[in-house]
Amino acid sequence: MEHSEPSPASPTLADFMPLFLSHETALRTYARAILPDWGSVDDALQEASVTMLEKFDQLHTVDGFLPWAKVILRFKCFAVAAANRRHRPILSEEVLRLIADEAEPLSQQTLLDSRAALDACMQRFSDSHQTLLLAPYAGDGEVKRTAEQAGKTANALYKLIGRLREKLSECVEVKLQQEMT
Structure with a gap:
């Protein structure tokens, strides 16, 4: 048997x-x-x-x-x-x-690693820059409201957000590369 x-x-x-x-x-x-x-x-x-x-x-x-x-x-x-x-x-x-x-092919582990790298990189930014990075996802008009509160134009804020996103993206790429080595 x-x-x-x-x-x-x-x-x-x-x-x-x-x-x-x-x-x-x-x-x-x-x-x-x-x-x-x-x-x-x-x-x-x-x-x-x-x-x-x-x-x-x-x-x-x-x-x-x-x-x-x-x-x-x-x-x-x-x-x-x-x-x-x-x-x-x-x-x-x-x-x-x-x-x-x-x-x-994106695996759950890849997503978790990317999320951990993003969280770690976000912590490198000041609270105000973190708020700016998240503003476009906070709802309609949030960037405009934030700009008005800061006494800036929405266009100026979007340019700053663009630069912050570039820095964030570079940080995440470096972190992920470090994890692979």
Whole structure:
């Protein structure tokens, strides 16, 4: 009689939420590589999560969650992009597929390393410069409000933000290079 390894138990519905939450950053990053804005990413991820939950019984192993989820998310991103295409110009589906293929190999560890490098580099900036770097993501009109409070034009602030972003990008690249050596 042959001895065989016991097969790992298939994930249960109770495993869905912890798996989804542990991979949400990677999924958001993947969707953002395909879609032009965070609103579209949220729409695609929400639709994908419903489909993932409905089809969760098709997942065979916990380790296979991220690749499986990316396939579902990819199709939802294409659907959201197609819906958006009717309202505003957006890249063709062929270009979106190429972008999705490029984004596919990003591993969870790569994302975690990049996030750690970004966090470390942000700490090198003063509080006011950190606020400026985050202002464009804080909502509509935040840069303009910040400029008015500082007695500067929004254009001058955007130029400063551009220079700060360059420094931040260089810092992150150096940190990531140091980790690889």
